[in-house]
Amino acid sequence: xxxxxxxxxxxxxxxxxxxxxxxxxxxxxxxxxxxxxxxxxxxxxxxxxxxxxxxxxxxxxxxxxxxxxxxxxxxxxxxxxxxxxxxxxxxxxxxxxxxxxxxxxxxxxxxxxxxxxxxxxxxxxxxxxxxxxxxxxxxxxxxxxxxxxxxxxxxxxxxxxxxxxxxxxxxxxxxxxxxxxxxxxxxxxxxxxxxxxxxxxxxxxxxxxxxxxxxxxxxxxxxxxxxxxxxxxxxxxxxxxxxxxxxxxxxxxxxxxxxxxxxxxxxxxxxxxxxxxxxxxxxxxxxxxxxxxxxxxxxxxxxxxxxxxxxxxxxxxxxxxxxxxxxxxxxxxxxxxxxxxxxxxxxxxxxxxxxxxxxxxxxxxxxxxxxxxxxxxxxxxxxxxxxxxxxxxxxxxxxxxxxxxxxxxxxxxxxx
Amino acid sequence: xxxxxxxxxxxxxxxxxxxxxxxxxxxxxxxxxxxxxxxxxxxxxxxxxxxxxxxxxxxxxxxxxxxxxxxxxxxxxxxxxxxxxxxxxxxxxxxxxxxxxxxxxxxxxxxxxxxxxxxxxxxxxxxxxxxxxxxxxxxxxxxxxxxxxxxxxxxxxxxxxxxxxxxxxxxxxxxxxxxxxxxxxxxxxxxxxxxxxxxxxxxxxxxxxxxxxxxxxxxxxxxxxxxxxxxxxxxxxxxxxxxxxxxxxxxxxxxxxxxxxxxxxxxxxxxxxxxxxxxxxxxxxxxxxxxxxxxxxxxxxxxxxxxxxxxxxxxxxxxxxxxxxxxxxxxxxxxxxxxxxxxxxxxxxxxxxxxxxxxxxxxxxxxxxxxxxxxxxxxxxxxxxxxxxxxxxxxxxxxxxxxxxxxxxxxxxxxxxxxxxxxxxxxxxxxxxxxxxxxxxxxxxxxxxxxxxxxxxxxxxxxxxxxxxxxxxxxxxxxxxxxxxxxxxxxxxxxxx
Numbered sequence: 001x002x003x004x005x006x007x008x009x010x011x012x013x014x015x016x017x018x019x020x021x022x023x024x025x026x027x028x029x030x031x032x033x034x035x036x037x038x039x040x041x042x043x044x045x046x047x048x049x050x051x052x053x054x055x056x057x058x059x060x061x062x063x064x065x066x067x068x069x070x071x072x073x074x075x076x077x078x079x080x081x082x083x084x085x086x087x088x089x090x091x092x093x094x095x096x097x098x099x100x101x102x103x104x105x106x107x108x109x110x111x112x113x114x115x116x117x118x119x120x121x122x123x124x125x126x127x128x129x130x131x132x133x134x135x136x137x138x139x140x141x142x143x144x145x146x147x148x149x150x151x152x153x154x155x156x157x158x159x160x161x162x163x164x165x166x167x168x169x170x171x172x173x174x175x176x177x178x179x180x181x182x183x184x185x186x187x188x189x190x191x192x193x194x195x196x197x198x199x200x201x202x203x204x205x206x207x208x209x210x211x212x213x214x215x216x217x218x219x220x221x222x223x224x225x226x227x228x229x230x231x232x233x234x235x236x237x238x239x240x241x242x243x244x245x246x247x248x249x250x251x252x253x254x255x256x257x258x259x260x261x262x263x264x265x266x267x268x269x270x271x272x273x274x275x276x277x278x279x280x281x282x283x284x285x286x287x288x289x290x291x292x293x294x295x296x297x298x299x300x301x302x303x304x305x306x307x308x309x310x311x312x313x314x315x316x317x318x319x320x321x322x323x324x325x326x327x328x329x330x331x332x333x334x335x336x337x338x339x340x341x342x343x344x345x346x347x348x349x350x351x352x353x354x355x356x357x358x359x360x361x362x363x364x365x366x367x368x369x370x371x372x373x374x375x376x377x378x379x380x381x382x383x384x385x386x387x388x389x390x391x392x393x394x395x396x397x398x399x400x401x402x403x404x405x406x407x408x409x410x411x412x413x414x415x416x
Numbered sequence: 417x418x419x420x421x422x423x424x425x426x427x428x429x430x431x432x433x434x435x436x437x438x439x440x441x442x443x444x445x446x447x448x449x450x451x452x453x454x455x456x457x458x459x460x461x462x463x464x465x466x467x468x469x470x471x472x473x474x475x476x477x478x479x480x481x482x483x484x485x486x487x488x489x490x491x492x493x494x495x496x497x498x499x500x501x502x503x504x505x506x507x508x509x510x511x512x513x514x515x516x517x518x519x520x521x522x523x524x525x526x527x528x529x530x531x532x533x534x535x536x537x538x539x540x541x542x543x544x545x546x547x548x549x550x551x552x553x554x555x556x557x558x559x560x561x562x563x564x565x566x567x568x569x570x571x572x573x574x575x576x577x578x579x580x581x582x583x584x585x586x587x588x589x590x591x592x593x594x595x596x597x598x599x600x601x602x603x604x605x606x607x608x609x610x611x612x613x614x615x616x617x618x619x620x621x622x623x624x625x626x627x628x629x630x631x632x633x634x635x636x637x638x639x640x641x642x643x644x645x646x647x648x649x650x651x652x653x654x655x656x657x658x659x660x661x662x663x664x665x666x667x668x669x670x671x672x673x674x675x676x677x678x679x680x681x682x683x684x685x686x687x688x689x690x691x692x693x694x695x696x697x698x699x700x701x702x703x704x705x706x707x708x709x710x711x712x713x714x715x716x717x718x719x720x721x722x723x724x725x726x727x728x729x730x731x732x733x734x735x736x737x738x739x740x741x742x743x744x745x746x747x748x749x750x751x752x753x754x755x756x757x758x759x760x761x762x763x764x765x766x767x768x769x770x771x772x773x774x775x776x777x778x779x780x781x782x783x784x785x786x787x788x789x790x791x792x793x794x795x796x797x798x799x800x801x802x803x804x805x806x807x808x809x810x811x812x813x814x815x816x817x818x819x820x821x822x823x824x825x826x827x828x829x830x831x832x833x834x835x836x837x838x839x840x841x842x843x844x845x846x847x848x849x850x851x852x853x854x855x856x857x858x859x860x861x862x863x864x865x866x867x868x869x870x871x872x873x874x875x876x877x878x879x880x881x882x883x884x885x886x887x888x889x890x891x892x893x894x895x896x897x898x899x900x901x902x903x904x905x906x907x908x909x910x911x912x913x
Binding site: 084153181 | 623644646672712773858865
């Protein structure tokens, strides 16, 4: 398979136009760290944008950064960190979960995947922080979307579509993202020994309080034991742990920590974890450390399930009980990571049943980690209702009528 | 009216009586308004300089009626202009002579309040403020707070991606809407998103929000609600130079402080507001900042100290800190009344709405001053300083020949300046008809073609709210084939406004 290495945005346009002319679909990659997500692509060539890796403009006082899409995420995060800033949505590092080398992944991949971390409940997701983009459509036309200011309603907000589109609408070449100051202090309240449903209630109570909770996660004893890092430390008591994070200036975090503990006293006495120790816990939650590819649950397929937050506990508890799998909860129950043990046949059955049961809740499930054989059998991305799916397909065609970009990644159904 | 709209379809106008009768069969009783006198209130939105009676007004009450009306119009090639409360400031709901005006004002019910999932499911005609009022008893609120929140509808907020003073910290409408029921021009009813924090597939909710009624008609909305912070306090800080106030804004943000709101007024706006509400604003300053900090009381107390120190470091000449809710409300009262206050000092004004990078504030204000002299028209500046969203109020007298045209030219120059400084044409009011012709100043033909292709995915016949947002009409089939390169204009024979 040919690899076309783009040196600049003009190269990307040329490559896509040539692909359109020859009806030769392209796989778009940065570092390729998320290539194992989605269906096998029916592409003839690879368009590699990793050389578009410059930081074009960083204005800490404006709270924005403009970077080329191939810029390595870890380098950009380090740059922001040097100015005590960050991406508030806590972009997930999929390396451990997918078993790829750590430190890989680009800004373009981060946006295309749209996988936000624990702070999404407070700060929003990737889509909320993408202010502008330059991209090349499947027509081979370079176009601009959005701008570089926070408040902008000029024309359609095409950036929203690019976030989470898995490279199927356009090839991003340069993007502008909102950044935020890092919190001065953080503290995590840990509640012990709650079952999934009770923990869900505790998280709901925390999010309904005025204490500005910026992370709410829960995991069982066995999940904690499966993690190697900071979360594994919590396994020592042999109990499940429910984590609630507070961030801000030190005095406020201390005040709110005490107030939140009192507010949640009916769920048991909490313990407080502070500073770097707390931060390490949330990195592990963000990256789903208990399901690391090289950990004890590394051989199991992993689902990413999004549902109304207050429904998560009951849904996950039933799922774990029925499958013998392991479920961990983030976003106060709105995000479930489920590792389910089984053969291809059984997972196929799970897929249908879990999606059927998610339907009345308005949730959806993505098979984020699975072998190739399984991904050929099961719909990786959640099938949509007929009318919405048809609209989404028309939207896709409005960007890429020839299905030149990442053809086949989103659906097992061949595009006619 | 100086702006051109799409040519009316005479064949549609010739069938008006039959169309009205057919619509009455779908929406019975008083749901169809066809007399000229009764249609008067619908002939403009809040951009009242432009008026156009619609062909007929239809006020459905159910999603099924909306669907049937749209399908009927789709089948018969009739244009439709959706309308919420009509508070749009950019002409987004301006009727067309040959179009149905589809008012959603009867969709007034809050369908569900779900505190556990922190969402409200509501019909689109409910006002922005009513959502907050409905959940206030439990300590919750809906964060985006456009100044018109007492009157504007949540459906209109989605159409315009409305903002407000809280947007800096809590985001715009798009950051606070989770899902909707959407009726396409074909009459098809779709559910996009819902109570889950994210939807499956492409972010269709994200593209519907801010689409100015060109993509579909929203008949139900699911919005996020937030628990109110423990407390909020405000500082009122005066500066003898506008540049110093701008510097203060930059330093507050640079210090890692994100206020709940950070607003600025210049001397003319301060004087007008003070005369109107007696908020105690200092009259000997060139710029006034109102900075609100919210959160826990300890946090707010600490941040007040830090912001006060920053303001002093920037040369503030006065600084008052609210000691009570009543005083905080008073600080805001003048800012919130700034628009009507300016209305008392000038027979007419145009409220502009552009956004610039915060750091460009002094340059933008200097340019606005130059333009004020060039056009010989006064200007008062009120703006969301924290996010660079300017609202210059251009003062004129419509009774003086040529002044309105001068005011419009002045406004267009300000918006061009915003783009040149790295900003955008509109921060919260939308493009509508007001800024339609300026779109090519910000977007290339290729940029606009991509946006119009997206429009075609929702409304292939271009029947929904035509004439808004885009300066050029395109036919969808042609957009699907056209490649625009080198700035050449394709299909020069197509109608252009």
